[in-house]
Amino acid sequence: MARLRVLLPLPLAGTYDYRVPAGMPPPPPGSFVQVPLSGRETLGVVWDGEPDPDLPERRLRDIAAVFDIPPMTESLRRFIEWVAAYTLSPPGAVLRMAMSAPSALDPPAAKAGWRLSEAGLRAKLGQSNARFTENRRRVLDTLEEGEVRGATSLAVAAGVSAGVVRGMAEAGLLEPALLPRADEFPRPDLSRPGPALGPEQQDAAAQLRAAAAARQFGVTLLTGVTGSGKTEVYLEAVAECLKQGRQALVLLPEIALSTQWLERFARRFGAEPALWHSELGGRRRRDTWRAVAEGRVDVLVGARSALFLPFPDLGLIVVDEEHETSFKQEEGVIYNARDMAVVRARLAGAACVLVSATPSLETLTNAEQGRYAAVHLPVRHGGAALPAVEVIDQRVAPPERGRFLSPSLVAAIRDTIAGGQQAMLFLNRRGYAPLTLCRHCGHRMRCPNCTAWLVEHRLQRRLQCHHCGHAEPIPPTCPECNAENSLTPLGPGVERVQEEAAEMFPDARRLVMASDTIPGPAAAAEAARAIEAREVDLIIGTQIVAKGWHFPHLTLVGVVDADLGLAGGDLRAAERTVQLLHQVAGRAGRAEAPGRVLLQSWSPEHPVMQALVSGDLDGFMAAEAGQRRPGHWPPFGRLAALVVSAEDEREADRVARDLGMAAPRGEGMEVLGPAPAPLAMLRGRHRRRLLLKCRREVAVQPILREWLGRVAVPASVKVQVDVDPVSFL
Known part of the structure; x- marks a missing residue:
């Protein structure tokens, strides 16, 4: 009997061999199949390559079924193998992403409807001597020969009750039939002219x-x-x-x-x-x-x-x-x-x-x-001009004590709204305040599962970790010293900016756009509708507002904290900040009225601020490249991170130490660490990081495989491989 290799959507090292049962044509590579595994049946894909000829026949199991669906293409199979090899992941784990809707392998259930029987067709054509009520005649007139309709659809189209349809079926005028599958994915009309292009x-x-x-x-x-x-x-x-x-x-x-x-x-x-x-x-x-x-x-x-x-x-x-x-x-x-x-x-x-x-x-x-x-x-489409960008130096013109909006930004918002235009305040920070501490003893409210402060969400009256989701009510007393009413929020989130905006602009119609308030497509559609209909004067948002929105009447963007994101040791901090702020700034002045962008900053001389003001993003990126090239940092070198995590801190330290001692050495490569990750604890697991840095021409995957093969890692410890990391948390 024929043998085949089958890849299962499980985190396994490779394929399993199966036997094609007698009478079943061997399914070609890419076929979706059902196979037995450890006393249960699972899904899989017939994979390329030769099965193991030395595997005894007694150890083989028969393929149970082949699904009636087009096989997975060769290019997708090669893509799965490529991603697995590049990321050092089991191919089955990648296949699982390609089989994310397993129920789709079963054909959709056919739905039953009604069509005219021979008797009904004769009645429709006037070839019957029977007399029909007006309701039955409407049903006969509604249905065409051979047409199949659902009971409800037919009743509505004919303007009768469902009981009339049932009665006609009992009388033999209608007979059951399968409804044709509706095309839920209409074809784009390529004959439609596109918009006028410049x-x-x-x-x-x-x-x-x-x-x-x-x-x-x-x-x-x-x-x-x-x-x-x-x-x-x-x-x-x-x-x-x-x-x-x-x-x-x-x-x-x-x-x-x-x-x-x-x-x-x-x-x-x-x-x-x-x-x-x-x-x-x-x-x-x-x-x-x-x-x-x-x-x-x-x-x-x-x-x-x-x-x-x-x-x-x-x-x-x-x-x-x-x-x-x-x-x-x-x-x-x-x-x-x-x-x-x-x-x-x-x-x-x-x-x-x-x-x-x-x-x-x-x-x-x-x-x-x-x-x-x-x-x-x-250039902008339709002749619109790019917005003018200015920096508000908060060292010279700081906000009033206890506030976060500078006087010049407040004045600009007032003028914009008074002129019938819309304004936006941007702060890439959810919630009311990023940190809550006790005025009496200095205790800071932190997540029990992560190395992170709990963010206050005042509207929900809770403290929440944005990394693991842990949430708890705001306590009336300090957990450390039991002082009453001593917990104080520090720093602004969008909720706090909204609170200040309500005081400063009481008559303005405000809308907060953050993942807490815009949870999905319906909420996003309603927010866009309200803004376009000019039912909103002031938008207050996080990075959600930077993603491609077009609001013709928005002419002023104020960035509450332009320096946010520049702190820390992230390789790409400046690049990401200039990208985010440029995108946010681009929401202003997209129609006839000119736009204006005000950046509140404590470091107006920073290259990011200077690039945004001058509009010289090309020069900024060239300078970034010049800083990274000598040290072979991406994109002029390769990075790969190993993140060791365990519930037991000592185990995490031991495996990280062993990996550090077994680190590869050679020309054009360097290993940094081990060291505690910036988020040294995440979801209850202690985390240590090592970073492999190589010259651009060095292939990191063989080095990583050999490196990991030198160290025994217990089941309680997880080593996560991140090739080309973009986050260093």
């Missing part, structure tokens, strides 16, 4: 259309100032991909919040794209996965996990806001969706477009070195 947009769109039409791998970096129409330009590449008969994938950093993007797509193509994100319900998730596999989805817009969907003919991948760190998955299989999108496109023979007004230094370097093509949009 000269620069037309040139950029032509280059992207050519890349999509080439039907081969290539990467293009699309940059442009905020509001320059980058979305409209890359939608032209999407249209060209669909004309080629292939599928397109667009990755967004916050798909659940991208209401305006979806509206823009629907205006362009007359239909909404398929969606893939964590907010999808189980049924919609199942239907979408199967529709993608069967080629019934032309365009899908999704979060990073959409990369692992089973597209049969992927022709274009767009990564919008490619610089966003939310494209990096930090748990389980640790990968950066931006980088993996390039790999998926290469293996699928597809075009890849990376889009950003503030591209990452890694992507910029690849473009400068010729690995990526580059297209730039230098």
Whole structure:
């Protein structure tokens, strides 16, 4: 009997061999199968390669079933293997991400409806001598020959009750039949004209259309100032991909919040794209996965996990806001969706477009070195001007005691609202205050599970850890010294800024946009509607407000703490801060009225502030590159982190020490650590970090495998490998 290798969606080292039972044609590689494993049945995929000829026949088990669904493509199988090898993850763990809707393997249950029987058809055609009531005649007139309708739909269309339909069925005028499967994913209308593009947009769109039409791998970096129409330009590449008969994938950093993007797509193509994100319900998730596999989805817009969907003919991948760190998955299989999108496109023979007004230094370097093509949009669409950026030096003009908004920022907001325009206050910090301490003894409220302070959420009257989710009520007395009413919030969060804004601008209509108040698509859509309808005067938000919104009447952006994010030892702190603040600033003045941006800072001479004021982001990134190049820091070198964690602190220290002693040594490489992680305790586990730094040309994966193989790690200790880390917490 034939043998096959089957990869299971489990964190296992490799494939298992199974036997094809007599009478079953051997399923080809990529087939989805059901197989026995340890007394139960599980799902798997027939994998490439030769089974082990030395495995005894008695140890083999039969494949139980083959699912009636298109096999996983060879390019997706190669992608799974590539991601597993690059991230040092078990291939089965990566396969699990590609089989995230296992119920989709079963065909959808057929639904029953009603159609005209022979007797009903004769009655409809007037060939029956029987007399019918007016209600029954309406039902006969509503149903066409061969048409199948559900009972409720038929009753509503005919304007009768469900009892009339049941009575006609009992009388033999209607007979049961299966309803045809509704097409839940309408096709984009490629005949619709796109929006009018300016000269620069037309040139950029032509280059992207050519890349999509080439039907081969290539990467293009699309940059442009905020509001320059980058979305409209890359939608032209999407249209060209669909004309080629292939599928397109667009990755967004916050798909659940991208209401305006979806509206823009629907205006362009007359239909909404398929969606893939964590907010999808189980049924919609199942239907979408199967529709993608069967080629019934032309365009899908999704979060990073959409990369692992089973597209049969992927022709274009767009990564919008490619610089966003939310494209990096930090748990389980640790990968950066931006980088993996390039790999998926290469293996699928597809075009890849990376889009950003503030591209990452890694992507910029690849473009400068010729690995990526580059297209730039230098001006805003429709003649809108870029906003003027100013720094408020808080050393010279600080806020009043106990407040966080400087007098000049308050005055600017008043003038803006009085002029009938909208203003925004930005602070990338949720809650009311980041720290609560006792005025009497100095005790600080911290998370029992993490090395983190508890954030006060005054509206919910609780303290919460934003790392593990631990929450507790605000105590009436200090847990340390029992002093009553001594707990004091320090520092501002958006709730505290909202409280101050209510005092300073009592007549202004305010809206807070943070993950606590905008939890999903419905809330995001309502917020966008209210702002566009000018039902809001002052928006107060966290980084949510930086993600691609277009508010035509927003002319002033005030950044409450522009220095936030610059502290600490993060390699990319300055780069991320300039990206975030530039994106936030780009919300202002996107229509006829000019925009203005005010940055409150204690360090106005900082290169980040100077770059934002001058608008010289290219010069800033060049200076960043100049600082990193001599030390071979990314993108001019390679990094890989090992994070050791255990519930027992001594075990974490021992394994970290052993890894440090076994660290690789050689030319062009250096190991830093072990040392306690900045979050030395997370979710109840003690954490230690080691960092491998190599020259660019060094392959880190073989080094990591050999390094990890030298140290015995007990089951109670976890060693997490993060190749190309973006977070150093």
